[in-house]
Amino acid sequence: MKEKLDGGCLCGKIRFRIDGKSFGSGQCYCPDCRKTCGGGPANGFVITRDSLTLIKGKPKSYTSKTHAGGKSTRQFCGDCGTPLFGSKDSSPGTIAVMVGALDDDADFRPQAISWAGTAPEWAHLDDSLPRFEKDIVSRQE
Template sequence: MTERTGRCACGAIRFRITAPLRGVGVCHCTDCQKASGGAPNYVALAPKDAFEVTQGEPKVYISNSDSGNEVRRTFCPECGTPLWGMPAMVPLVTVKLGALDDNSDLVPNLHLYVESAAPWHLMHDGIPAFPKMPPLQPQGE
């Protein structure tokens, strides 16, 4: 599936992804746990240049990652649905799987920040797990 669409729970914010996803990750960092209410966040990695907001204006919360770089986390100002993140220095948007209109074909292919995982977080057998952020490869590799 090349084009994907998504939205918040109330429909005020809508978005589109027009290129294949680069992967699906499960983030166990404490910021993601706070955004989800305790669970890890399941995110699809979408190329920034293929991501666009098609309706509404999300609210953005800016914080710093453990590397010191800025991370922008977006959510709907009306219903509060967490939508996506935009880490600095990375050409990807981390789209929450729950914000996608159809995520039935997506499965995780890595876990990150597992050192912050609660003991009850689900870990998928057979996929790589990293204590913090995995090493990033340049696009095209």
């Protein structure tokens, strides 16, 4: 991914800029991500929190318990509902950016699939990507 990226929500009330390298990307099929992303996976990449600057607007947030046992906070536009960012209490210095919120997502390439075991039967999982039955982060801890 490029080191400088711009993005925002569908209605344009929230805009952001990323200035920094991603250190991981992937697709997540956990039940929470599937629910918030319309049934398919959440496609995202992880950056440090200080790499993200909000230029316009303020996202709403929702915090819930994850299927891995921690807490997850999802940020989205309160007007149009566009998913923007996600963070976990287990990784306080990082934030995941949803690829669909980028102005240009042409360089996105997932590096792994998390929660592959909960992907629906109709999903086409890339056989070239590593698959994790649970969250990638929880496997490293």
